Amino acid sequence: MQTQIPELIPCIVSGGAGTRLWPVSRQAFPKPFIRLADDQSLLQKAFLRAARLPGVKRVMIITNQQAQLRTLDECRAVNAGGLALELLLEPEGRNTAPALAAAAADLLEREPAANPLLLALPADHLIADEAAFAAAVEKAARLAGDGRIVVFGLKPSRAETGFGYIEAGAAIGADGQEVARFVEKPDHAAAEGYLAGGRHLWNSGMFCFSAAALCEELAEHAPDVLAAVRDCLAHSPASQSADHRLRALERERFGRCPDISIDYAVMERTRAAAVVRCELGWSDIGNWDSLAEQFPADADGNRVSGDALLRDSHDCFIQSRGRLIAMLGVDNLAVVDTPDALLVADRGRSQEVRELARRLQDQNHPAWRLHLSSQRPWGHYTVLADSERYKIKRIVVKPGASLSLQMHHHRSEHWIVVSGTAMVTHGQEERLLHTNESTFIPAGETHRLSNPGLIDLVLIEVQSGEYLGEDDIVRFADDYGRSEAAP
Amino acid sequence: MQTQIPELIPCIVSGGAGTRLWPVSRQAFPKPFIRLADDQSLLQKAFLRAARLPGVKRVMIITNQQAQLRTLDECRAVNAGGLALELLLEPEGRNTAPALAAAAADLLEREPAANPLLLALPADHLIADEAAFAAAVEKAARLAGDGRIVVFGLKPSRAETGFGYIEAGAAIGADGQEVARFVEKPDHAAAEGYLAGGRHLWNSGMFCFSAAALCEELAEHAPDVLAAVRDCLAHSPASQSADHRLRALERERFGRCPDISIDYAVMERTRAAAVVRCELGWSDIGNWDSLAEQFPADADGNRVSGDALLRDSHDCFIQSRGRLIAMLGVDNLAVVDTPDALLVADRGRSQEVRELARRLQDQNHPAWRLHLSSQRPWGHYTVLADSERYKIKRIVVKPGASLSLQMHHHRSEHWIVVSGTAMVTHGQEERLLHTNESTFIPAGETHRLSNPGLIDLVLIEVQSGEYLGEDDIVRFADDYGRSEAAP
Structure with a gap:
């Protein structure tokens, strides 16, 4: 038994394409970004749920590199308490074992003495009863403080055949139970039996463990995962900004990590497994039917x-x-x-x-890849109309942000400011464009668009010309490291 | 028996809201304008069917005043043979008796000696077998030349309960039969009997008669209709343009015409009725189910x-x-x-x-009234985006056409030419705007847009401002009689 309570760090695992939620989910707009009736995304709900837990000072998020900008934007929009954000960026999804191994190893490497507790939370779940969630987390944290690898087991509410189950064993004090065994997705008869029997719980995919305990268990049961992750981390420098820390996992080495779940790699093999039984009003929003219930x-x-x-x-x-x-x-x-x-x-x-x-x-249908709206480092845009001879976009530039200094060979661009103020660089000249004013950039002219103001700049861009592909762009300078050429 | 063959004039009755074809049909886009798989509208198909009949030199169209521009545009687009167009414009729909009475009386007034034959064709029918149609018209024309009021009776292909039926009587030579009686929409059992019996035909709503014969029958059986229509015509001057004649029926007097069908007013009362039995591959495109069959x-x-x-x-x-x-x-x-x-x-x-x-x-839902696309005398436009602070339209101006000289109090307008050439009047100044060029009209400035070229002018208009209602327009001069103020 330890005396000092270690820090509990929620670690939101923001993956999952959510292809069953097409056409709202897309390749470039995965499930955690889907908004519910209250206009909050699943990711924002997960973030707030984590942030409201007692004693939480920072939140880790493991997500895809492509999702970095939107993930930060979404978390910032609800991060009223100013919690520190720590992002681990995956170049590609490699399942939960490498992701959670990377989080644990990253923490242990930085703070070996503290040995904080990690609370792994999928970003695409809903939990109606937050008090029950907080109580379950408290129990899980006590067990994790004793070196247990804890999984949250949900009391089944129906004979579900789409989830894995956990058979709970002997009690571990008042907080949890041993895991008798993990059960694969059952058939309907078995699921009926589990529902009636009361010993089986849904495997929620939520876990709690200390960074050191997970690494020890990985070292014993999945040493290849731990070694690959540590090798990757050694080549993945971190950077610290005002409100967040970023660590992008090096692509090639991360690609060498085995594609394996934490359940297979650790939970089904370790003797330290424990389950906390809970009833949370939980939903995984797995498809339109479960989303409809909201x-x-x-x-x-x-x-x-x-x-x-x-x-x-x-x-x-x-x-x-x-x-x-x-x-x-x-x-x-x-x-x-x-x-x-x-x-x-x-x-x-x-x-x-x-x-x-x-x-x-x-x-390779466009309606699978992306929405008509796209996120960019400087803001976002929506295609309002797309025709052979013209394309119209609504462009929103964040305060202080700039698009790259660029040139197009085949299209002229017409910008109309409908809200805010734009600074437009036209060849050598710079000028301010106010609301209801417009300007015109002929093909071949170097130009740049910035928002020098304190509110969003909203403008309508009309592109006209013979070729309107996104690839007709020559970037000379870019605040986000995207330029290919010097001026 | 007469010796000289009178002229046969197809008279397309283009009415019918087609509310069962919502959301494609709208108040401002009635059923005859609906386009089929080959991108021809029902009206165009009716026009072509009429135009292809042997000996046809001109086509009359009875339609709503609101539909005048689109009706002319649609007919012109397919009028390769350069047939003369004669439009009778109704201020409101008053059923078929006033419409056909007006057509007959209008012709008789102009050409009393010729006594042409009118072939009344609803604009919203499809006919697959045009040879059979032409043969039936030939029979009907012979009967009409003998003073008969002829209705086309369609051999039933199913036990339809949605149509009226005609019971055919004794033969009239080889061309048709007497009408034994008209039958209201039957119940299913009666419709089954009609289908099996062979004596009952669907009332197609297509008729053939000489102008004089219809007026005589109206004088005998529905004198109030004829009197009201003649009174209306006396106050409805006609005008002749290069390719069409227009006669707008005077609103107040037309409104006094009884709202009655030609079936009730004449067909069920006259002794001159005849029916031509035919099988035309006919469909009335009454709803999405019948349209789907196409x-x-x-x-x-x-x-x-x-x-x-x-x-x-x-x-x-x-x-x-x-x-x-x-x-x-x-x-x-x-x-x-x-x-x-x-x-x-x-x-x-x-x-x-x-x-x-x-x-x-x-x-009063906008999706009942109109589409995002609207017809105007000078061309048409489509609303591409509509927001609190901006509205974006794609505007197409016909060669030689001009919008009104106008001014807006609350919005500025930005025009980008994506195809063709525009002549823009800006206060006192006029200038040409070529493809890929743009201009800006600030709120309060008098302006006008014209297409001086020989091809359509296509431009994107971005309106921005605090109030974007269509009613914020002061017209100083207008080629189409819409100005409210002198400059």
Whole structure:
């Protein structure tokens, strides 16, 4: 038993493409970024849930390098308490064992004496009962402080065949139980038995352990994972900014880590496993059916987000942003609308949305890759119209941010400021552009756009010309290291 | 028997809101304008069908005043033979008796000696077998030349309960039969009997008669209709342009015409009625189900127009312009997509789409009134984006056309030419704007936009300001009689 309480560091594991949530989830807009009815994303909810735990001073986030900007933006937008952010950036997803090994090894390397506790939380879960969550975390932290590798086991609420189960064993004091065994996704009969029996719990994918304990268990049961991760970390320098620390895992060495889950690598092999039984009002928002549950149903069982008109329709889920959706004489449909793609699915088959997404991936369909809106280091833009002769974008530039100094061979660009103030560099000249003013950049002219103000700059860009591909850009200077040429 | 063959004038009756075809049909975009798979509208198909009849030199069209511009544009686009166009414009729909009475009286007034034959054709029908149609018209014209009021009776292909029927009587030579009686929409059992019996035909709503014969029958059976129509015509001057004649029916007097169909007013009362039995591959495109039949079905019975991805879905009809529609595990749905409204309906209930449209009408919902695209005398425009601070339109100005000389109090306008050449009047100054160039009109400045060129002028307009309503416009001069103020 130890006397001093170690620091508890929530570590949000923000992965998962969420292809079953297409067309809202895309390759460039994975599941943690999906927004719910209250306009908070799943990632923001996970961050706030972690931030509200007692004693939390910093939050680690493990995510894909591509998602760095949006992840920071989303966390900053809700980080009222000013918690320190520590990002570990994966060049590609390698499953949970390398991710959590990297988090533990990174901490242990920096703070060997402190041996903090890590609370691994998937970014794409919802938890309705935060008090129960805090109580469960407290128990898990005590067990983890004693060297246990703790998994949170959720009391089943239905005979679910899509999750792994944990059979709980003997009690460990008042806080938890030994793990008798891990059980793969069962068939329906077995799931019914588990639900009735009371000894089986859903494997939540949430864990708690000390950095040292995880590394010791990895050293014993998955030494190849630990070695690969340590080798990668040795070639992955960290950088510290005002409000966050970044450590990008070196691509080639991270690619050598075995693709294995923490369950296989450690939990099923270690003698230190413990399970904390809990009831959290938990949901994994795995598909449109579980997401629909987050919206209230009307008298006909319909759940609607957006403008809809229903006639003799029942038990439907409708999500629209901006367009009117009219439904007539239909039951049990999920209708999910986005500006460039629409899904109409039987709600009983929402698991198969993944197969649709795979077919789009095979076609390399734009509606699989990205939305019409894209995040950039300097802000974001949305394509409003795209035609053979012109493309129109709404561009938002953050205060103080600049696009690169650039030139296009084939298109002229027309900028109209609809909110805020722009500083436009035109060849050698610089000038301010105020709200309701516009300017014109002919093809071949070097130009740059900045926001010198204190509020967002919103402008409409109309590109016109014979070729409008995103690859017609020559960058001379860039604040974000993207330039290919010197001026 | 007469010896000289009178002229046959097709008279297209272009009415019908087509609310069962919402969201493609709108108040400002009625059914005759709906385009089919070959990108021809129903009106264009009706025009071409009429134009291809032997001996046709001109085509009359009876339509709503609001539809004048688009009707002319659509007919001109397919009028390769340069037929003369004669438009009778109704200020409001008053059913078929006043419309056809006006057409007959208008012709008789102009050409009393010629007594031409009128062939009344609804604009919203499809006819697959044009040879059979031409043969039936030939028979009808012979009967009409003998003073008969002829209705085309379609051999039933199913036990339809949605149409009126005609019971055919004794033969009139080889061309037609007497009308034994007209039958209201029957119940299903009666319709089955009609289908089996062979004496009953669908009332097609297509008629043929001489102008004088119709006026005589009206004088006898519906003198109030004829009197009201003649009174209206006396106050409705006609005008002749290069390619068309226009006669706008005077609003107040036309409003006094009884709202009655030609069936009630004449056909069910006259002794001159005759029916020509025909089989034309006819469809009235009454709802999405009948429109769907115009598209070929794949092996699963799905009929698709646009970009769609289907998984285990059957007998669906999908119409999309631009967006991807993915369907999963659904059967027998009609999914009709437009930029601002989407319909998802059980195909068996397409008749009830009308009820949805009525509810939108009650709400005065924009998606009931108009599309994001609008026709104007000078061309057309489409709203690409609409936000609190800006509105973006794609504007197409016809060669030689001008918008009004105008001024806005609250918005500035930015114009970017993406195709063609614009002449822009800016206060006192005029200047040419070429492709890929732009200009800026500040709020309060008098301006005008013209297309001096020989091809369409396409430009992107970005409006920005605090108030962007269409009513913020002061017109000083207008080529189309819309100005409210002198400069």
